[in-house]
Amino acid sequence: MTQTSQQQVVLEARGMSKQFGDHRVLEDINLAVKGSEVVCLIGPSGSGKSTLLRCLAFLEAYDDGDVFVEGELLGYDRGANGRRLRSRPARLREVRRDMGMVFQQFNLWPHMSVIDNVMEALVRVRGMKRDEARRLALEVLDKVGLPEKADVWPSRLSGGQQQRVAIARSLAMSPAIMLFDEPTSALDPELVGEVLQVMKQLAEEGMTMVIVTHEMGFAAQAADRVIFLDQGHILEQGVPKQLFRAPRTERLAQFLQNYL
Numbered sequence: 001m002t003q004t005s006q007q008q009v010v011l012e013a014r015g016m017s018k019q020f021g022d023h024r025v026l027e028d029i030n031l032a033v034k035g036s037e038v039v040c041l042i043g044p045s046g047s048g049k050s051t052l053l054r055c056l057a058f059l060e061a062y063d064d065g066d067v068f069v070e071g072e073l074l075g076y077d078r079g080a081n082g083r084r085l086r087s088r089p090a091r092l093r094e095v096r097r098d099m100g101m102v103f104q105q106f107n108l109w110p111h112m113s114v115i116d117n118v119m120e121a122l123v124r125v126r127g128m129k130r131d132e133a134r135r136l137a138l139e140v141l142d143k144v145g146l147p148e149k150a151d152v153w154p155s156r157l158s159g160g161q162q163q164r165v166a167i168a169r170s171l172a173m174s175p176a177i178m179l180f181d182e183p184t185s186a187l188d189p190e191l192v193g194e195v196l197q198v199m200k201q202l203a204e205e206g207m208t209m210v211i212v213t214h215e216m217g218f219a220a221q222a223a224d225r226v227i228f229l230d231q232g233h234i235l236e237q238g239v240p241k242q243l244f245r246a247p248r249t250e251r252l253a254q255f256l257q258n259y260l
């Protein structure tokens with residue numbers, strides 16, 4: 001992917017629907033994320049947030065609708081017997097590589113030092129020389145505030161530090177967009193702030209991000225737009241101020257009550 005201007009749509013879903021068996025989990029999702037935009041996805045447990053993120057990253061096949069990445073239609077086709085892959089798998093892998101994913105579980109490789117965790121994909125996937133990869137890895141570790149942890153084992157780090165390494169690992173690949181699925185939900189409360197701080201910094205630097213979160217304070221401060229998902233529908237969306245201060249639906253008002 002190339003450098004994106006602010007107004008260009010980086011990632012878009014049109015009419016996306018998804019069901020597991022008889023259970024409709026996503027229903028006619030329309031969502032366009034522009035360059036440098038920070039979108040926070042909120043909603044009750046089971047409302048389809050993770051599934052939406054996974055479908056947007058082509059980690060899960062949706063049943064209906066289309067996904068565009070920088071204007072290119074990718075993903076699946078309507079076939080007679082369900083959906084078939086539309087894009088060549090190699091193209092899909094390429095595009096996926098440009099999407100940084102950060103999950104609740106950091107999934108660092110326990111048998112590799114911190115810097116090797118960050119370098120691994122640079123060397124194996126990007127084919128970068130080791131010393132060049134090491135230089136870049138140190139740069140991103142510096143960015144997440146962990147330059148001195150390069151040579152330690154992940155198990156020696158706190159959860160917050162491990163998640164910052166996971167962010168650095170994604171960042172090293174220079175993604176066009178980063179998708180976060182509850183990146184602080186597995187952390188002890190006192191470690192949440194340092195991870196959110198790194199994400200705020202990325203937002204300020206213009207990274208395009210979609211973030212599933214229960215951190216309403218963070219969403220209020222960092223998001224350009226907040227989307228409330230309820231039972232697989234986008235029920236409301238808007239700038240944080242409007243959405244948090246003046247919810248239009250009873251469902252959102254009720255949901256926000258839990259965070260007061």
Ligand code: ADP
Pocket residue numbers: 020025043044045046047048049050051052
């Ligand atoms: P959220 O992230 O908002 O909590 P999910 O996207 O994880 O919601 O799940 C939405 C709904 O889809 C839930 O009812 C969940 O049980 C169901 N679901 C998620 N993944 C699967 C799966 N692999 N198989 C069957 N049902 C699933």
Ligand code: MG
Pocket residue numbers: 049050051
């Ligand atoms: Mg989830």
